[in-house]
Amino acid sequence: MIPTLSSEQAFERYEAVKHRFPILSAYKTTIEPIKDLSEIEDRFDAFVFDAFGVLNVGETPIKGARERIEALRVANKQVFVLTNAASYCFDQVVAKFKRLGFNFNDCELVSSRVVCEMHLPSVDSSFVWGVAAPSSFRPEELSVKAKPLLDDQPVYDEADGFLILSSESWTLERQALLFESLSQNNRPVIVANPDIVAPREEDMSVEPGYYAHDLMDRLPGLSVAFHGKPFGTVYDEIERRLGSSIPRHRIAMMGDSLHTDIWGARVRGWGSVLVTEHGFLRGQNPMDAILKSGIYPDFMTPSI
Structure with a gap:
């Protein structure tokens, strides 16, 4: 099941996490x-x-x-x-x-x-990244070592860090796998889309920022870097x-x-x-x- 948000709910969610944004003085x-x-x-x-x-x-x-x-x-x-x-x-x-x-x-x-891709090599060139990506994703699209995050817990557990590109094929079940793996072994998370939602023709799609902030809420020591x-x-x-x-x-x-x-x-x-x-x-x-x-x-x- 994919979560959905109304514009009002998305607004409230942005309000709840804006303390994590750059300081607006x-x-x-x-x-x-x-x-x-x-x-x-x-x-x-x-x-x-x-x-x-x-x-x-x-x-x-x-x-x-x-x-x-x-x-x-x-x-x-x-x-x-x-x-x-x-x-x-x-x-x-x-x-x-x-x-x-x-x-x-x-x-x-x-x-x-x-x-985001411009900054990835500066993290650690030996890292193998677990990637939340669209269903069409091919690891060779990236200049770093990458494996798509699907439904196999060992792939999550073996990754050196996580890259959240897209929510197109992400599910609550995969979010649970990622949470479980991070709760056992805290590793870097990089998010290439900080949006919580995006407007579509008829509704609001849930975006990677939604899932990243969910992880941060539940794993207070988690290291997350946002690009966007x-x-x-x-x-x-x-x-x-x-x-x-x-x-x-x-x-x-x-x-x-x-x-x-x-x-x-x-x-x-x-x-x-x-x-x-x-x-x-x-x-x-x-x-x-x-x-x-x-x-x-x-x-x-x-x-x-």
Whole structure:
């Protein structure tokens, strides 16, 4: 049985675990509502887009998103996608956006999985990683030694560490196997998607962050490293690609989630734009969530 969460339940879960996020020290209570990004185009030099809920919902592109990207290019703005979706290897990420009709080049696409993979060899090159991955996963996709985590307890027990890429084929039974193995032998856990949920066409899918925080709640001494919004390594990579000519306050992040997109941008010193119509907060009053969480974006718009 796969757990499901409503948007309200997911919000409460994010609230319960946000003490594990990077520290957000700057307090603000003002938000500037905008019709779309054309109203703030001149204030930023680089625009960084979340995918789910901003550019697409599931396999459906959001109306006007492709045109907005091209308009920013015409205005000589740099554009990036920063996605926490870690089920796909990079070639699959490229193919997905082409399939959706977006014309991004490779250097404009930054996934949390790619950043995670960049950091794996620095842990211990001799490690054999047990990997929670989609059913299509092949160990040779990674540059480290890896075995998929399925239903055999010895594979869990023999792993030197664990890499959580995807929840696509993860189950509560496999979560129980991982918990049992970690409770007997504490080893590193690396999570390539910190999201608790992701918006789909009809509902919210449970993502790797849900399972990682479940483990942390039950195993207080567990060492977990996250790659993906709101954690710092993905912002490091965007800024590396931009170079030093664009200061942080001239970079804007567009996202549908207060706890990942907006929190991470605020911590980093980027501008933040909450998109409300298509993703995490669709059908809700976004100000209720903002007031309850205390996470204020710089700008708020129904759609980009």
